[in-house]
Amino acid sequence: MDKQISDYQSSTLEDLINDESFMLWVSQPTEELDSKWNTIQQLYPGLAPIIREGKEIILSLHFETEVLHIKEQQNLWHTIAAKTTLNRKPQRKIRLWSRYAAAAILVGVLFLAGLLYSTFKQITVQTPYGQLKTLTLPDGSKVTLNANSKIKYDKNWDNDKIREVWVEGEAFLEVNHLHKNGPVKNHQRFIVHTGELNVEVLGTSFNVNDRRGRTEVALLKGKIRLALNTEKEKSLILAPGDIVEYIGGSLNKKPINVAEYTSWKDGKLYFNDVPVSTIFNYFEDIYGYKAKVSDTKILTRKLSGTISSRNEKVFLETVARTLNITITKDTDSHKLIIKAN
Template identity: 35%
Template sequence: MYPDPAYIKALFKKHANGSITPGETAELIAFLQQGDQEALLPLPDELEDLPAPAMDTAATARVFQQLSVITAPAPSPVRRRTLIRRIAAVSAAAAAVAAAVILLYHPAQPKPLLAAVSTGYGSMKTVTLPDGTVVTLNANSMLQYDSAGWQPGAREVWVNGQAFFDVAPDAAGKFMVHAGDQLTVQVLGTRFHVAARPKGIQVVLNSGKVKINSNAQTLVLQPGEMASYRPGDGELSRQNADTLQLTSWKDNQKVFRDVPLKEIADFIEEQFGAEVTFDAPQLSQLQFTGTTPANDLDVLLNILTKSLDIRIDKHNNQVMIMLAR
């Protein structure tokens, strides 16, 4: 089934302006990997309004190499030339598309990232890193690391979204996790959770010890504690944490304990890409306690309906929560 060309164009535009989510990035990667999709790529005149990142000759050459790999496993020379000519027809548009494709696999970071793992909405993945560290990625998340430069004393990963780490001990060096652009988590051997979302960053420690750095602020967490960072004021704070509730998703469950529907609506948006609205303001303050599947929106909504005095209408990616009649 072919995707909607308008939707693909929108994903390219969101990637170019930096507003794309990890879940949408995963969709764009999947589209590019399908092959035989040149007809659905945005036309040059459709991309004229995209920002045109500065790209040198080497970068342009790299993107054409990437395109020849990810758009078809074994493309014919004629088809490859056709695809390249189409993308290169307008220089500014070509730069935008090229930059988008390059950044899917090599995002701008302090060092080249040669491996990236993404999850779409409503899905999870488990990744084993070269040192044996096991990472569980929640939905709408991305993990990046330098597989070529991975070695004792140089273990670094970058996370956008939610990930649970079971870090392999290494006496020769530490393990560094970069959460968004604001926090760095320094680890020895431990189990912890990182959530790096636009609204804020959380680090929850299950066992071991972690040191968290943000600008001039530093915190050392003990098991059962959580660090929170608010982008608005740049404040890094420490709280006691309900580790079961905050990390239950890694076992494909979501535990809620006296959680307002407003926070559950935020979870639904991040986890499933659905927009939640309330037809009465007081509904957002209703509290729910229970356990639901982490990756099944329909079951979650059904449980909420039966547990609270509400009705829920779901249509595509729109969810309306209403007072029961």
């Protein structure tokens, strides 16, 4: 049964390269397929990098075969038959055998290439605007991705390599603790690469936010070590309840209510005397709509309280009612038109 367009909104790279419609669109495009996949890209812009990567993979495996017209085949056969003698039959058999052998070798090479790709390829998971996704890593660790976020990791993790993931956007991680005693081995280490920071973990729950040129890491429980990519010899240790902000080339650590900071994964947002500009920045990151205000004083006002983040309409209505403003969503320009009442 054909998939509906809505079924593609949280597709992974693996999903796409195994999807018949996607493969046909890349290799043998038609007007109908173009229309379908253009619609998917417009509805789910977050899929764009995955679609590009999927197209590159499929096109890299493209083969061209020259096919003779039936009449040309007959003429060629008659020519060969007229010139073939008994003495030349063994040579023809050798040629046929050579072709079969070459074909078998080609099939074997392609199979091996596919097996290697399947074994060592990197998995990319990206969430569209307005949606969360929870996934399990190869070691059993859990990750919750916020909307408009991405994580990359190797499909298979072995006992000789460090467990590594790359995060863009925001993610909450619950890392499986493998180290019990003795020296820490490579496969027991877990490192998150985000922005300019490397976060090394030993059995922990923490939040990573890498947006707008600023990276924040908040530790819920356990222990993590932060280091800059350019200064790996220097590191900063976080204890539960700490948050570190990296901006402008410096690290700043401070205490915070981490439970409130990570509440987004449960569909709630806690604000404590937060500027309205920060709230609208968050909405842009999660839903893709930029705020346009008639009076900039609106952005300097502050809010405290709890807002549901599961539904953008409820989110906007709550903010509008609290601030006594009107918020109109312009879908054409992807902007929020904000006016004071």
